[in-house]
Amino acid sequence: MGNLREALVYARENHYAIPAFNIFDYHSAWAVVRAGEDFHMPVILQTSAGTVRHYGARELKKQLEGLLERNQTEVYLHLDHCTDPKLAEACVDCGWDSVMFDGSALPFEENVRLTHEAARYAHKKGVCVEGELGTIEGAEEEAKAEKGQLAGLEESLLFIEKTEIDYYAPAIGTAHGVYKGVPNINFQLLEDLAAVTMTPIVIHGGTGLSDETFQRLVNCRAAKINISTALKCAYFHGIKEFMEKTPDDLSPLTLEDQCFQRIYEVAVHMLKTFRI
Ligand code: 13P
Numbered sequence: 001m002g003n004l005r006e007a008l009v010y011a012r013e014n015h016y017a018i019p020a021f022n023i024f025d026y027h028s029a030w031a032v033v034r035a036g037e038d039f040h041m042p043v044i045l046q047t048s049a050g051t052v053r054h055y056g057a058r059e060l061k062k063q064l065e066g067l068l069e070r071n072q073t074e075v076y077l078h079l080d081h082c083t084d085p086k087l088a089e090a091c092v093d094c095g096w097d098s099v100m101f102d103g104s105a106l107p108f109e110e111n112v113r114l115t116h117e118a119a120r121y122a123h124k125k126g127v128c129v130e131g132e133l134g135t136i137e138g139a140e141e142e143a144k145a146e147k148g149q150l151a152g153l154e155e156s157l158l159f160i161e162k163t164e165i166d167y168y169a170p171a172i173g174t175a176h177g178v179y180k181g182v183p184n185i186n187f188q189l190l191e192d193l194a195a196v197t198m199t200p201i202v203i204h205g206g207t208g209l210s211d212e213t214f215q216r217l218v219n220c221r222a223a224k225i226n227i228s229t230a231l232k233c234a235y236f237h238g239i240k241e242f243m244e245k246t247p248d249d250l251s252p253l254t255l256e257d258q259c260f261q262r263i264y265e266v267a268v269h270m271l272k273t274f275r276i
Pocket of ligand 1 (some may be wrong): 031176205226228
């Protein structure tokens with residue numbers, strides 16, 4: 001297995017995107033890996049900074065070790081939206097394949113400086129880095145923004161060049177969480193970026209986008225698409241259904257199976273949709 005940048009470049013050239021699912025425990029991770037294996041597609045297990053703090057980086061890595069070592073499909077471990085350089089370094093040291101340093105709330109120069117520092121630290125250990133520019137509306141745990149602000153072409157290229165990141169997440173009008181209306185996505189920026197840079201592009205805020213939108217994003221050469229809220233909804237709907245249908249059943253494993261199945265179905269849907 002090569003590194004995640006190579007896998008994303010390959011995906012971009014071969015007209016598919018690799019989904020990055022925000023998993024939160026062993027079972028959610030297992031459901032995602034199982035879907036990847038069944039559909040012969042690479043998957044990214046994405047951990048929020050909050051999830052890493054909850055378990056501890058070393059402990060979480062140990063929990064996921066067995067899934068990362070399976071060799072039936074490529075499985076990558078990525079840290080999502082990290083604003084704390086020390087936490088990003090801890091994940092690099094504990095064996096994550098990739099980390100996102102999120103300096104998007106900072107002034108441009110400061111974002112560049114800290115993202116570049118994160119990239120230099122990670123690259124020395126063979127770990128890839130994602131950076132973000134602009135503001136993605138909504139909330140992904142600690143990453144919260146009332147109002148989005150789109151990234152522009154010139155500043156995007158400058159950001160990619162100065163930070164030496166492996167893949168780039170521009171704010172293009174998608175949002176974290178559930179959409180309140182139809183998002184107005186800047187597909188033009190993706191097309192312009194694809195024409196001038198080989199750096200793979202990451203799309204945040206996947207939950208709630210239509211299948212047509214996903215396919216248009218892949219057509220515009222998006223290589224990594226993040227999905228978080230849909231997994232959490234699947235998990236809670238699984239619990240709700242179990243409690244409503246079988247309130248007297250005290251079998252935790254049956255409950256876990258139901259949640260697993262719902263998460264698996266979300267992952268399968270995305271894997272099928274992200275291929276054109
Ligand atoms: P959603 O919660 O909208 O799927 O966004 C996920 C995301 O972008 C994680 O960084």
